[in-house]
Amino acid sequence: MGGSGPGPASQPTTESGLTHRQILVVFSGLMLGMLLAALDQTIVATALPTIVGDLHGLNRLSWVVTAYLLTSTASAPLYGKISDLYGRKRVFQGAILIFLAGSVLSGLAQSMNQLVAFRAIQGLGAGGLIVLATTIIGDIVSPRERGRYQGYFGAVFGLASVAGPLLGGFLVEGPGWRWIFYVNLPIGAVALVVTSVVLKDSIRRRAHRIDFGGAGLMVAGVSALLLVTVWAGNQYPWSSPTIIGLAGAGIGLIVAFLVRERHAAEPILPLRLFRNRVFSVASAMGFIVGVGMFGAIIFLPVYLQLVNGVSPTVSGLLLIPLVVGLFVASIGSGQIISRVGRYKIFPILGTALMALGLWLLSHLGVHTSHVMASLYMLVLGVGIGGVMQVLVLATQNAVDYTDLGVATSLATFFRSLGGAFGTSIFGAILTSRLTHLLPQLLPPGTPAKSVQVALTGSPAALAKLSPAAHSGAVTAFVRSLHTVFTVGVPFALAAFVLACLLPEIQLRRAVTTDQQVPAAESVEAADTVGVS
Known part of the structure; x- marks a missing residue:
């Protein structure tokens, strides 16, 4: 352990040279940072109908999500490169500060245009939170061991997916939707303190051109x-x-x-990496999975609130089956991969279940029971959980250690890029289908445009419609949503084909490709861990 002091000799160490306890100390800081980004996505999804009804920006609804995804996507490769040059810790903390600044500004927004702009600032920070947390783990844990530890990241997303909608619903119905952004401040403050204590940079500056x-x-x-x-x-x-x-x-x-x-x-997208078949196939899969996952899931809370008439809090509770599926599949696949050292079967099964889940969701109707909807969401959640972290793991295992930061950031980049396009494409499909169906299903003389504004504006506005107009509007929305989920199925099937083509390389038991484990030397007796 290179002078770590007393104690480690009596504890079992991983192949990387760190004890399980020391790795968990690092995780405590990383997971808090990742929780910020994950929690923000789920909180906003539940509150969107209310936000749009308050700020009156129907035509910019999808951009509240897309702006965040776009900037987080674009910044991800830069974070990977900058952290390779300047060190992970200071860049990770910088990302937290940018995210918190965007959160404050989003809470103060007075129009949809302002909210979209401030969400873009939030995204700039979020891009670094997810990328660098995953990269730092790549610095200290070998690919063979990484499966079970990255399962904890899946647990963070699972926790955020449960707590986010519930907390979002509580805040929307209580102090107001602006608090879904202000709630990030105490979490971010704790994350800054924890990372200051448990992470220690040990870098050597070198010439750089970003x-x-x-x-x-x-x-x-x-x-x-x-x-x-x-x-x-x-x-x-x-x-x-x-x-x-x-x-x-x-x-x-x-x-x-x-x-x-x-x-x-110093390219942010080194094209030579695409000569690596694992990297190229996993990147394509990540993009396609992002399209189907982000593009389809964003509409589930809207369906539950508008069609079933439940509150934002209850809609969050009804999403728990999807989260449970994601949580179980992510943790379970990570544990199995660490034991057997093989990973290919999980993205194959995961993408197949994603396709099945999206197809099942395309059958959601006005009178679909909560039990059936929960079953559909559970299938989709298991599929997503079997794919997301495994693709990152396969990519990290296939590239040289010197490319770890940029390769990890690009894995996140392609998935987020797919999510940005998926959100925009499916949002456009939903709007187009509503424009087509509303005149056919509304009572004669009912202005379709005003009903569409009420339908995609807020549940309160929809409740003010006459019974006949309300019935026609909800039916039009459900039929439009059928098209959205149906379009998502081919994307999942394309990802399934790519999963079958994904090469499987035996997972390394060493952190670096030259069998060296430099991260072990940066762990001190006080469990202050250095990452570079």
């Missing part, structure tokens, strides 16, 4: 393409100059980004 120009090209290109998915067929015809121009600009900017990355001294 590709901020490439990051700008990527953000601009992805933003243009996301605008196409949101506006096309709704605000502008597909053949309009606006949509054609945005599509052309988006494609051109992405091509320019790839050309720049090929020649950049």
Whole structure:
């Protein structure tokens, strides 16, 4: 243990040289940071109908989520690179501070435009919280052992998925929706204190060149393409100059980004990694899984509140089956992988269950019982839990240790990028189908536009409609949601095909590819662990 002091000799150590207790000390800080990002996603999902009803920005509903995903996606590769150069601890704490600043500003927002902008700032911080927590574990735990420890990250997401909707519902019905952002402040303060105590940087500065120009090209290109998915067929015809121009600009900017990355001294997206088949297949899977997962799940709380007429708090409780499935599959798969050293079967089974779960959810109706809906969500949750952490583990195991930070950040990048596109695409599909169905299902003389505003605005506004208009609106929403979940099924099936093609490499028992374990030397007797 390189002078760790008395004690470790009497405790069983992992192959990386750290005791289980020492690793859990590191986890205490990392999981608090990750809890911030995970909790924020689930709290906002439950409160969205109320937020939109208060700030009156129906056409920007999906962007409250998309802006967060876009900036967290774009910043993820930068965090991986910057932490490789400056050290994990200080960059991780910087991400916490950025996230907290965005939280305060989001709580103070007076319009949907302001909220979208401040959510983008939150996303800048969130991109580092998830990426760096996973990367730091890669610094101190070997791939063979990492399965069971990363299962704890799945537990954090599970806890956040249960606590988020419940806490969000309580805050919306109590002090108000703005507190779903303010609640991050005490958690963030504790995370800063804990990480200051348990993490210790031991880095050597070296010359560096970070590709901020490439990051700008990527953000601009992805933003243009996301605008196409949101506006096309709704605000502008597909053949309009606006949509054609945005599509052309988006494609051109992405091509320019790839050309720049090929020649950049410190690229945020090293194209050479795509020569690694595990990395390329896992990245494609992550993108597709993100499309189906984020794009479909965001509408479940809305369905429960608008169709079943439950409160935000109760809608959070009704999502527990999905969380239980994710929690059990994530922890269970991690434990089994650590024992057997093999992982491929889990993404194969997980993507198959995702496809089945989305297909089952496409049958949700106005009169679907809570028991059946819970069963559908349980299947989807088990599928997601068997895929998410395993893809990160496979990627980390397949690349050289010097690429650990950037490879981990890119694994998160592609999943988040898929989520951003999925949220926009499925939001556009829902809006388009509502526009088509409402005139057919509403009583004669009922203005479809005002009903659509009430339907996707807030449950309180929907409750004010006449019984006939309410029935037609809910039926239109359910039929539109059928299309959303049905479109998600092919994405899950495509991920299943890729899972079958994913190469399986025996998991290493050492942290680094050269069998060295430098992280062990940074653990001191006081359980202050150094990460670089």
